[in-house]
Each structure stands twice: as structure tokens, then as C-alpha cells.
Amino acid sequence: MKVLITRKIPRVVLDHLSKHTSLQIEMLEGEPLTEEQLIQKVQDVDALLTIIPDQITKAVINAAPNLKVISTYSVGYDHIDLKAATEKGIPVTNTPGDLTESVAEFTWALILAVAKKIVVSDKYVRSGCFKCWEPLLYMGPRINEKTLGLVGLGSIGCHVARMAKGFNMNVLYYDIKQNQKAELETGAKYVSLHDLLEKSDFVSIHVPLLPSTQHLIDLNALKKMKPTAYLVNTSRGPVIDEDALAKALEEKWIEGAALDVFEEEPHIYDKLMSLDNVILTPHIASATREARIQMARIAAENIIEVLINNKTPTNLVNRDLNA
Ligand code: DGY
Numbered sequence: 001m002k003v004l005i006t007r008k009i010p011r012v013v014l015d016h017l018s019k020h021t022s023l024q025i026e027m028l029e030g031e032p033l034t035e036e037q038l039i040q041k042v043q044d045v046d047a048l049l050t051i052i053p054d055q056i057t058k059a060v061i062n063a064a065p066n067l068k069v070i071s072t073y074s075v076g077y078d079h080i081d082l083k084a085a086t087e088k089g090i091p092v093t094n095t096p097g098d099l100t101e102s103v104a105e106f107t108w109a110l111i112l113a114v115a116k117k118i119v120v121s122d123k124y125v126r127s128g129c130f131k132c133w134e135p136l137l138y139m140g141p142r143i144n145e146k147t148l149g150l151v152g153l154g155s156i157g158c159h160v161a162r163m164a165k166g167f168n169m170n171v172l173y174y175d176i177k178q179n180q181k182a183e184l185e186t187g188a189k190y191v192s193l194h195d196l197l198e199k200s201d202f203v204s205i206h207v208p209l210l211p212s213t214q215h216l217i218d219l220n221a222l223k224k225m226k227p228t229a230y231l232v233n234t235s236r237g238p239v240i241d242e243d244a245l246a247k248a249l250e251e252k253w254i255e256g257a258a259l260d261v262f263e264e265e266p267h268i269y270d271k272l273m274s275l276d277n278v279i280l281t282p283h284i285a286s287a288t289r290e291a292r293i294q295m296a297r298i299a300a301e302n303i304i305e306v307l308i309n310n311k312t313p314t315n316l317v318n319r320d321l322n323a
Pocket of ligand 1: 073074075076077099235286
């Protein structure tokens with residue numbers, strides 16, 4: 001059976017898969033494949049191990065008559081046409097769990113970096129501008145006892161909330177459902193999105209990309225935020241309307257933003273590029289050695305569960321498949 005891995009990922013994936021001699025593994029390197037290239041490559045594959053930039057469209061799925069499982073090397077699966085996979089009876093799996101702490105840590109790195117002006121002040125020093133200690137240079141907010149607003153209180157949001165305890169923060173959250181168990185554990189308080197935006201000093205996004213979350217943070221949402229507030233996104237780019245955000249940053253409706261994800265990755269909206277009150281990072285929130293190695297192991301296990309053990313994979317995403 002053929003397994004296609006569309007991009008070089010940690011070797012552990014090969015260690016796991018190659019224990020099964022019935023699997024013939026191909027791991028591609030280099031540029032992400034276009035839809036046309038994917039259509040050519042999947043024609044005889046039994047399992048597809050895919051990454052976020054691959055667009056696994058209906059056409060790609062239809063071009064793979066032997067396909068038995070799509071295992072994505074990510075938690076998010078918005079790059080896969082789930083409906084088309086489900087119609088074909090193909091399980092889609094992801095890699096939840098192990099990246100939670102890593103993404104939460106990165107969220108905090110962004111909050112601290114943007115609030116404490118780390119990136120701009122580093123540029124200032126390197127460009128020789130540091131001539132004298134300045135009482136008013138790069139002043140920003142203290143974080144201790146401020147209000148953190150989490151849009152989404154899933155496992156990553158919960159971990160960010162736990163870490164906020166170290167800063168004695170007041171934590172608010174908005175989600176489609178109130179989560180009393182998480183509230184008890186983290187101390188986060190459930191509020192409407194409107195209240196969260198109005199009251200928070202730091203707003204951090206932790207929702208998946210769904211039709212209902214696309215542009216959840218639009219012009220109106222940004223207008224509700226405090227002029228001293230910061231917006232951080234480590235979830236998916238299209239949750240924020242980038243054009244609206246650029247306007248909000250330019251016109252100082254908010255003080256700053258830090259983005260690890262973008263509406264049309266890897267393209268970065270031009271207006272954001274020229275602003276110095278936004279930090280831009282290349283979708284690396286989960287990029288710890290620990291998380292990326294575990295993700296490779298889980299992605300391989302997801303394939304083994306289907307192809308070798310012939311069972312419903314633990315990390316099945318299209319749960320209605322078995323309904
Ligand atoms: C994911 O897994 O969805 C992250 O965005 C990348 O690790």
C-alpha cells in the first residue's frame with residue numbers, strides 16, 4: 001500500500017511507518033504541491049499524509065480511487081474538503097494534544113513581545129539609534145492584573161488562561177458554548193464577544209476556522225476594542241479581516257497586534273507589512289521540537305490504525321463518517 005507524505009516532516013514518521021513492510025512510503029521535499037500536482041501524485045495512493053499548505057480539494061480526493069485515509073500533520077483541517085472526504089467514506093485525521101502547550105507558550109511570547117515592544121526596540125538598537133537612556137522610550141502596558149480576553153476556550157485557550165495566572169490576570173472568554181469545567185479550573189469568566197472586546201487589554205484568538213468564525217474579528221469588532229488593547233492570533237488567519245485590522249492599527253483604534261497566521265498564507269497583506277505596531281511570524285506557534293516530533297508520530301499512527309489495524313482512527317475528524 002502506498003503512503004504519500006507531501007512534505008519533509010520529522011523522521012519519526014518514517015521510523016513508525018516503515019515498521020510495516022506492506023507500506024511503500026514516499027516523502028516529498030521542496031515546494032508545496034499545486035492542486036494539479038496533487039491530482040497527479042495521489043492517483044495510486046492508499047494514504048495521504050498532508051500539511052497545511054496542501055489544498056485537499058474535492059478534485060484531489062476524486063483523483064485518488066484507492067485513498068483510504070487522509071492524515072493531516074496539523075490540528076487544523078480547514079485545508080481539506082471534509083464533505084468530499086466523508087462522501088467518499090474516507091477518514092480524515094489530525095494531530096491534536098501535543099502542540100497545546102507549545103502554541104500557548106508562543107501566544108504568550110507574542111503577547112509579551114508586542115506589549116513590551118521587543119521587535120521594534122531590537123531594530124532600534126541594531127540601527128544605532130540607542131544614544132542615551134530615555135524615560136519615555138518604548139513605553140507599553142504592564143501585564144500584571146490586566147484583562148485577557150480569550151476568543152475560544154478549547155485546550156489551547158485553557159492553557160493560555162492557566163499561564164495568565166502567573167500575571168494575576170482577570171481572564172474573560174467567549175466561545176459558542178460555556179465551559180463550566182474549564183471555568184472552574186482556569187478562573188476564566190464567560191462573557192459575550194461584545195463584552196470581551198470592550199473590556200480586554202489583550203485579546204487572543206483560539207477558534208478553528210469555520211464559516212461562523214471567518215472574519216469574526218471585523219471592522220465592527222475592532223471598533224469595540226480599547227485604544228490601548230492588543231490583538232494576538234495563533235489560530236487561523238481568516239478569523240481576522242486583515243484589511244480592517246490594518247486600518248485599526250494605522251488609525252490607532254488599538255495599540256498593537258501580533259499575528260502568526262494570515263488570511264492568504266504565505267502572502268502577507270501589504271498594508272500590514274509597513275506597520276511597526278504589528279509583529280508578523282511565519283505560522284510557527286507549534287514549532288517546538290517536542291510538538292513537531294509528536295505530531296509526526298501521531299500522523300503516522302493515524303495511518304497505521306486505518307491501513308494496518310483496520311480500525312476507526314483515534315483522531316478521526318469527520319466523525320459523521322460512522323453515523
Ligand atoms: C495546526 O496544527 O493546525 C497548527 O496551525 C500548525 O501546527
